[in-house]
Amino acid sequence: MSIGNILSKSSDWLRGDGPHHHIVVTSRIRLARNLAGVAFPGRAKAAERVDVLEKIRPKVESLPEMVDAVSLACQDLSPVDKLLLVERHLISREHAAKKAGAAVVMNRRQNLSIMINEEDHLRMQSIRSGLQLRAAFKAINKVDSELEQQLDYAFDPNLGYLTACPTNVGTGMRASAMVHVPGLVLSEQINQIVQAVNKIGLAVRGLYGEGTEALGNLFQVSNQTTLGEKEEEIIDRLHKVILEIINHEQNARQVLLHNKPNTLLDHVGRSYGTLRHAYSMNSNEALNHLSFAKLACDLGFYGDAQRHAIDELFIETQPAHLQKGSQQRLATDERDVLRAEIIRSKMASFAPPDLEGVLVREKEARGGAKKEPPHGSGAGEEPSEGNLF
Amino acid sequence: MLCDVCKAQTASVFLTQIVDGKIQKVNLCDPCSKEKGVTDPTGFALADMLFGMGAAQQIGANIGSEGVRCPQCGFTQAEFKKTGRLGCSVCYVTFAEPLKELLKGMHKGLRHIGKCPERLRLTQERDSALRQFHDDLRAAVVEEKYEEAAALRDKIRALELSGGVKGD
Numbered sequence: 001m002s003i004g005n006i007l008s009k010s011s012d013w014l015r016g017d018g019p020h021h022h023i024v025v026t027s028r029i030r031l032a033r034n035l036a037g038v039a040f041p042g043r044a045k046a047a048e049r050v051d052v053l054e055k056i057r058p059k060v061e062s063l064p065e066m067v068d069a070v071s072l073a074c075q076d077l078s079p080v081d082k083l084l085l086v087e088r089h090l091i092s093r094e095h096a097a098k099k100a101g102a103a104v105v106m107n108r109r110q111n112l113s114i115m116i117n118e119e120d121h122l123r124m125q126s127i128r129s130g131l132q133l134r135a136a137f138k139a140i141n142k143v144d145s146e147l148e149q150q151l152d153y154a155f156d157p158n159l160g161y162l163t164a165c166p167t168n169v170g171t172g173m174r175a176s177a178m179v180h181v182p183g184l185v186l187s188e189q190i191n192q193i194v195q196a197v198n199k200i201g202l203a204v205r206g207l208y209g210e211g212t213e214a215l216g217n218l219f220q221v222s223n224q225t226t227l228g229e230k231e232e233e234i235i236d237r238l239h240k241v242i243l244e245i246i247n248h249e250q251n252a253r254q255v256l257l258h259n260k261p262n263t264l265l266d267h268v269g270r271s272y273g274t275l276r277h278a279y280s281m282n283s284n285e286a287l288n289h290l291s292f293a294k295l296a297c298d299l300g301f302y303g304d305a306q307r308h309a310i311d312e313l314f315i316e317t318q319p320a321h322l323q324k325g326s327q328q329r330l331a332t333d334e335r336d337v338l339r340a341e342i343i344r345s346k347m348a349s350f351a352p353p354d355l356e357g358v359l360v361r362e363k364e365a366r367g368g369a370k371k372e373p374p375h376g377s378g379a380g381e382e383p384s385e386g387n388l389f
Numbered sequence: 390m391l392c393d394v395c396k397a398q399t400a401s402v403f404l405t406q407i408v409d410g411k412i413q414k415v416n417l418c419d420p421c422s423k424e425k426g427v428t429d430p431t432g433f434a435l436a437d438m439l440f441g442m443g444a445a446q447q448i449g450a451n452i453g454s455e456g457v458r459c460p461q462c463g464f465t466q467a468e469f470k471k472t473g474r475l476g477c478s479v480c481y482v483t484f485a486e487p488l489k490e491l492l493k494g495m496h497k498g499l500r501h502i503g504k505c506p507e508r509l510r511l512t513q514e515r516d517s518a519l520r521q522f523h524d525d526l527r528a529a530v531v532e533e534k535y536e537e538a539a540a541l542r543d544k545i546r547a548l549e550l551s552g553g554v555k556g557d
Contacts, residue, residue, distance in 0.1 A: 037461075043477060158500055227498060
């Protein structure tokens with residue numbers, strides 16, 4: 001299978017059908033492994049890295065999970081294709097810049113990708129839609145167990161899996177969930193949440209991992225520590241924290257709707273207007289407006305088809321996806337025009353969200369709440385997803 | 390050791406960070422660490438945040454004795470300090486001492502309790518069973534329980550034959 005074939009299909013996780021997918025976009029588990037007796041990729045000479053690649057690649061390609069896989073050497077990829085893989089979270093930005101010996105093997109559904117000679121000899125990743133950390137771990141753990149029978153890993157009984165960076169030593173595992181939390185951002189609770197999460201050994205990062213900005217109200221929450229705890233314990237802790245974040249986000253949306261309906265509806269309305277009518281839009285602006293379009297879906301303004309269209313736009317409007325789609329290299333301003341055009345056409349059939357109706361119902365609910373909560377949806381009660389009105 | 394911030398309470402949180410190749414250490418008491426929100430060692434330049442630029446205690450020279458070089462890959466401490474990465478798996482032995490301090494500030498514990506490669510686990514289990522049998526055998530001989538000793542000797546032989554790990 002060629003890169004063109006695989007990239008013409010959208011990633012499996014983009015279908016957005018996992019549990020809690022309204023707030024949790026993806027769950028990912030990454031395992032770092034190295035071969036015993038060979039220098040880590042950062043230290044190894046080009047020839048050694050090529051040796052490692054030749055040793056690992058056939059084993060990875062012959063995994064039962066990798067039937068129909070695509071196997072690509074980084075130096076054979078064009079800059080646009082590499083960036084495209086980064087935008088789909090299939091390789092890291094660092095890996096895209098690597099040359100001799102660096103490769104990636106990924107399955108057709110794009111929920112499993114294995115980087116060879118990234119910072120470690122092996123970086124294996126499993127990605128799922130919604131909150132499915134345990135399922136993602138099960139999948140990648142199976143791959144790891146299959147590979148360890150054929151490859152001698154660098155493992156120390158005391159320190160566990162040895163990695164190039166001491167921050168990964170032990171389990172070599174990074175579990176992360178990407179959450180969409182416009183409610184926490186609008187109600188200015190996000191910093192509090194980030195601090196609280198940091199205090200229990202978890203990290204919060206932007207859309208594309210370490211050192212990247214939080215755009216489109218998207219954040220990645222992941223474990224910071226890898227030594228002294230079992231994989232399952234780390235995952236359980238993260239899972240619980242993500243459930244808490246979902247809860248806080250839902251409450252924040254409910255409270256905004258009750259106390260500051262105009263603020264919330266203003267964001268949704270402006271984003272709708274901009275997305276439908278703009279003729280030039282940069283990537284960051286698109287992400288931020290799409291975030292509120294996604295929120296509009298969660299608030300019940302749109303159905304599943306529209307939700308899927310919005311989710312796809314998050315990826316399709318990224319720079320490399322735009323260039324790939326147009327089959328040519330585009331200057332920044334040309335990209336901005338094309339981006340706006342794609343969004344306008346995809347959202348052409350979207351009716352304006354009935355914001356006025358929300359205000360009316362909200363006023364009625366408030367009037368009624370003084371006597372008796374209408375339809376059992378009184379304040380304080382946990383809202384159900386997609387049915388906040 | 391007293392907290393570097395309040396200088397009153399005993400420090401219980403020890404953070405180590407490599408910034409631009411320089412190792413910085415900060416010792417905090419529990420309340421101060423909570424107040425600063427510092428349990429994420431990579432989230433910010435910790436020493437700079439706590440004390441202002443350049444005021445951090447630089448302990449670059451203290452990380453092991455100068456000039457240690459990994460016998461496997463030739464990596465030096467200077468390179469480790471510069472990149473924050475190790476050169477190969479043997480570096481974990483070469484730089485074990487300074488690493489211990491670093492890992493203490495980074496992780497929940499200093500001992501891996503998670504997954505272990507199956508082949509290695511089996512070898513380790515066999516080795517530990519063998520050690521136990523040898524101990525029991527010595528005890529049986531001392532106590533002149535020769536029947537028991539003979540049974541143990543057979544068990545040891547069987548186990549050694551199954552994997553040939555003796556003296557591994």
